[in-house]
Amino acid sequence: MIHLKPRIVIGYAEVASLRIQRVRGLTIHLFKQYKMKLFKNLVASACALLALGTSLSAQDLGKIGYRAEAGLTLSRITSLGVNHDGDTGVMTKSFRVGASVILPFENTIFSFNPGLYVIGRGEGQKNVIEPEYKNVKIQNYALQLPLEVSLKLLTIGDDHRVFFNVAPYLAYGLSAKLTNDGKNVNAAKPEQGTSLDLYKEKAFDRFEVGLGASLMYQYKQFSLRGGIDGSLTKSVAKNLGTPYYVTDGTPRFLTGYITLGYQF
Numbered sequence: 268m269i270h271l272k273p274r275i276v277i278g279y280a281e282v283a284s285l286r287i288q289r290v291r292g293l294t295i296h297l298f299k300q301y302k303m304k305l306f307k308n309l310v311a312s313a314c315a316l317l318a319l320g321t322s323l324s325a326q327d328l329g330k331i332g333y334r335a336e337a338g339l340t341l342s343r344i345t346s347l348g349v350n351h352d353g354d355t356g357v358m359t360k361s362f363r364v365g366a367s368v369i370l371p372f373e374n375t376i377f378s379f380n381p382g383l384y385v386i387g388r389g390e391g392q393k394n395v396i397e398p399e400y401k402n403v404k405i406q407n408y409a410l411q412l413p414l415e416v417s418l419k420l421l422t423i424g425d426d427h428r429v430f431f432n433v434a435p436y437l438a439y440g441l442s443a444k445l446t447n448d449g450k451n452v453n454a455a456k457p458e459q460g461t462s463l464d465l466y467k468e469k470a471f472d473r474f475e476v477g478l479g480a481s482l483m484y485q486y487k488q489f490s491l492r493g494g495i496d497g498s499l500t501k502s503v504a505k506n507l508g509t510p511y512y513v514t515d516g517t518p519r520f521l522t523g524y525i526t527l528g529y530q531f
Contacts, residue, residue: 332369334380336492338362338526342388344502346516349392350403351509359404361387363524367415376419380432384411385441386496388520400510402448407471407520409438411496413479428485433478436496440466440473445511453510463511470507476500477520483528490528497521 341358348354367382391404415434422428443465445452452463465471481494498519506514 329371329373332371332530333366334369334382334490334528334530335366336384336490336526336528337364338492338524340387340522340524342390342520342522344388344390344405344518345521346514347390347503347518348513348515349390349405350400350512351394351396352513352515354392354394354513357391357393357404359389359391359406361389361406361408363387363526365411367413369530378417378419380413380415380417380434382413382415384413385409386411386438386522386524388522397510399450399454400447402450403445403452403510405443405445405465405512407443407465408441409475410441411436411438417483426487430483430485432481432483432492432494434480434496436477436479438475438477440471440475442466443471468507470503470505470511472500472502472504474500475502475520485530488530490530491525492528493523493525495521495523 340361340363342361343356343358347356349356363384363386365382365384365386367380369378369380371378385408387406387408389404389406392401395401413434413436415432417430417432420429420431445463445465447461449461451457451459451461453459466473475498477496477498477500479494479496481492483490483492485491498521500519501517502520503512503514503518506512
C-alpha cells in the first residue's frame with residue numbers, strides 16, 4: 268500500500284500576504300528600535316551639554332545659580348477629538364513644577380539653563396453627543412528636560428530684569444490615561460473600567476521631542492514666567508476611535524503655562 272503525504276497548497280495571494288505581514292512586523296520593530304536609539308542619543312547629548320556647561324572655566328561663566336519653579340498649565344492635543352470625530356476639544360488645567368541650573372556666560376547677555384520638570388497636559392471634550400461621555404478627558408504627565416538658552420532683553424537698575432528664552436526639550440511620558448469622571452470609559456465594555464491606560468494600550472508615545480519659548484520677568488531672586496511648549500514629534504501612536512478618541516492628522520501636545528520661581 269502506498270501512503271501519500273498530504274500537501275498544503277498555498278496560493279500566491281496567501282504567500283504575498285504572509286510576506287507583507289512579516290515585512291510590516293520587521294519594519295515596526297526596527298522603527299521602535301530607531302526611536303529608542305534616537306531618544307538615548309538625545310539624552311546623551313543633553314547630558315554632554317550639561318557637563319560641558321558646568322565644566323567651563325570661571326573666565327567663561329559668571330556666578331552659577333539654581334531656580335525652582337511651579338505653576339499652572341493649559342493644554343490641548345492638536346488633531347484629536349476626544350470621544351468622537353469632530354470634537355474641537357477643551358483645554359485642560361494641570362501643573363508644571365521643577366528646577367533648572369543657571370549658567371550665565373561672562374560678559375554676555377546669554378545663559379544656558381538646563382532643567383528638569385514634571386508637567387501635566389491633556390484635553391477634554393467640548394462637543395457632547397452622548398451625555399454618558401460628556402466628561403471624557405485625556406490626562407498626561409511627563410518628565411521634561413528643557414535645554415534652555417536665555418537672552419537678557421532688559422535690565423532696570425540692579426533688581427529688574429526681563430528675559431526671552433528658547434528651549435528645545437526632551438520628554439518621557441510617566442502616565443497617560445483616558446477617564447470619564449468615575450463612569451465606564453466604554454459602556455459597551457464595562458470590563459475596561461473607569462480609566463484606560465493609553466501607554467499600556469500602546470496608543471500614546473512615551474518619547475517626545477519638542478520646542479518651547481517663554482518670557483520671564485525677574486525681580487531680585489523672584490521670577491514670573493509665561494511660555495508655550497509644542498511637540499515636534501507625534502504624541503499619539505494609534506487611533507482608538509469612538510468612544511475613546513479620534514485622530515485626524517498628526518496629534519501633538521500644545522501647552523501654555525505660567526510659573527513663579529525663586530533663584531538661589
